[in-house]
Amino acid sequence: MTAIPLVDLAAQHAQVAGEVAAGWQEVLARTAFVGGPQVAAFEAEFAAFSGVPHCVGVANGTDAIELALRAAGIGAGDECVLPANTFIATAEAVARAGATPVLVDCDPATYLVDPDAVAAAVTGRTRAIIGVHLYGQLAPVERLAAIAAEAGAVLVEDAAQAQGARRHGAGPGAGAGAGGAGRVAATSFYPGKNLGAYGDGGAVLTADPELAEAVRLLGAHGSPRKYEHTVLGFNSRLDTLQAVVLSAKLRRLAGWNEARRAAAARYGELLAGIDGVVPPVTLAGNEHVWHLYVVRVPERDLVLKHLNANGVGAGVHYPTPVHLTPAFASLGYGEGAFPVAERAAGEILSLPIYAEITPQQQDRVVALLAEALLAEAVA
Numbered sequence: 001m002t003a004i005p006l007v008d009l010a011a012q013h014a015q016v017a018g019e020v021a022a023g024w025q026e027v028l029a030r031t032a033f034v035g036g037p038q039v040a041a042f043e044a045e046f047a048a049f050s051g052v053p054h055c056v057g058v059a060n061g062t063d064a065i066e067l068a069l070r071a072a073g074i075g076a077g078d079e080c081v082l083p084a085n086t087f088i089a090t091a092e093a094v095a096r097a098g099a100t101p102v103l104v105d106c107d108p109a110t111y112l113v114d115p116d117a118v119a120a121a122v123t124g125r126t127r128a129i130i131g132v133h134l135y136g137q138l139a140p141v142e143r144l145a146a147i148a149a150e151a152g153a154v155l156v157e158d159a160a161q162a163q164g165a166r167r168h169g170a171g172p173g174a175g176a177g178a179g180g181a182g183r184v185a186a187t188s189f190y191p192g193k194n195l196g197a198y199g200d201g202g203a204v205l206t207a208d209p210e211l212a213e214a215v216r217l218l219g220a221h222g223s224p225r226k227y228e229h230t231v232l233g234f235n236s237r238l239d240t241l242q243a244v245v246l247s248a249k250l251r252r253l254a255g256w257n258e259a260r261r262a263a264a265a266r267y268g269e270l271l272a273g274i275d276g277v278v279p280p281v282t283l284a285g286n287e288h289v290w291h292l293y294v295v296r297v298p299e300r301d302l303v304l305k306h307l308n309a310n311g312v313g314a315g316v317h318y319p320t321p322v323h324l325t326p327a328f329a330s331l332g333y334g335e336g337a338f339p340v341a342e343r344a345a346g347e348i349l350s351l352p353i354y355a356e357i358t359p360q361q362q363d364r365v366v367a368l369l370a371e372a373l374l375a376e377a378v379a
C-alpha cells in the first residue's frame with residue numbers, strides 16, 4: 001500500500017513543472033537571481049490575488065512578521081498579544097523585534113485566538129494584536145480590529161496558513177481576504193503552505209504605501225539606493241527562482257483551495273459516522289482554505305502512531321503551545337496558564353489534506369482512524 005503524505009508536494013509539482021522549468025531557464029539566462037523582474041511580477045500578482053494594494057516579498061514568514069512589526073514602529077517596551085496556540089514563529093518574530101509576546105488562550109471549537117481573552121490581555125503597553133489565521137481560516141478579525149482600535153494598537157495578521165481564505169460579513173476587517181483585514185499582514189511560502197515555494201519565502205501585505213516601503217527598506221539592508229543605508233536593516237528578500245514557482249502556483253491556487261474544500265467536505269461526511277472523532281469547526285462567516293484538517297480524538301498519540309505505522313502522514317499542529325516551549329519559558333506562564341490550548345495540544349490530529357488527495361486515500365485514512373479508535377475502545 002503506498003503511503004499517504006500529510007501534503008503531496010510531488011503531485012503539486014507535476015502540475016507546474018513545465019512552467020517552472022521554463023521560468024527558471026529565463027532566470028538562468030539573465031542571471032538576475034536576486035530582485036529580478038519575476039519578483040516584482042509576483043508581488044503584484046499576489047497583491048491582486050489578496051485584494052491588498054501592496055505586497056513586499058521577503059525571505060520567509062517569520063521575517064515577514066518581524067519586519068511588519070518593526071515597520072509599524074513596534075519594538076522594545078511594547079506588548080503584542082497573540083495566541084498560545086500557534087506555530088512558534090509568531091511569538092519568535094515578536095521577540096526578535098524586541099517586543100514582548102503576551103499570550104492568550106484559544107477557542108475550544110475552532111482553536112483560533114479567543115477574542116475575549118485578547119480583550120482581557122490588553123494593557124497600556126499593547127501596541128499590536130496578532131490574529132493568526134490558523135489551519136486555513138481567518139481569526140475573528142472584526143472583534144480583534146475593534147479591540148485593537150480601542151487599545152490604540154494595530155491589528156497584524158499572521159496569514160501564513162491562509163492564502164486565499166476570506167471572511168464574509170460586516171464590520172472592520174470583515175469582507176476581506178487573508179491579508180486585507182488588518183493594518184498589515186505577513187504570510188509564509190514555506191513549501192507545505194497552500195502557496196508554497198521550493199525553499200523559504202514570505203511576504204508582507206498592506207494597504208499603507210509607507211509601511212510597505214518601510215518593510216522593503218528593512219529587508220534590503222536599510223538601503224533605498226545602492227550603498228546608501230538610511231536605517232539598520234536586514235537581508236530578507238524573496239529569491240527570483242522562488243518568485244517563478246510562486247507565480248506558477250498562484251495561477252492555480254483558487255482551484256487548489258476549492259479542491260481542498262471538497263476534500264474537507266468529504267472528510268466531514270466520512271467522519272460523521274465515527275464515534276470519538278470531533279471534526280473541525282468553521283467559524284461562521286469564514287471561507288476556509290483547509291491548510292490543515294484538524295480533528296480531535298481520544299488517545300491521540302496512539303491513534304497517530306497507528307496512522308503513521310500504516311503509511312498515513314498524519315501530524316500534530318502543534319503538540320506544545322508556545323508558553324510551554326523551553327524557548328519561551330522566560331515569559332513565565334507555566335503549565336495551566338492556557339488550559340484550552342493545553343488540552344487541545346494533547347488531542348488534536350491533522351489528517352492528510354491537499355488538492356490532489358483522492359477519495360480512495362481519504363477512505364483509507366478514515367478506515368485506519370476508525371480502526372485505531374475501535375482498538376482503543378476494546379483495549
Ligand SMILES: Cc1ncc(COP(=O)(O)O)c(C=O)c1O
Nearest residue numbers: 060061062087089090160188190
Ligand atoms: C502560523 C505561522 N506563522 C508563521 C510561520 C513562519 O513562516 P516561515 O516558516 O516561512 O518562517 C508559519 C509557518 O511556518 C506559520 O504556520
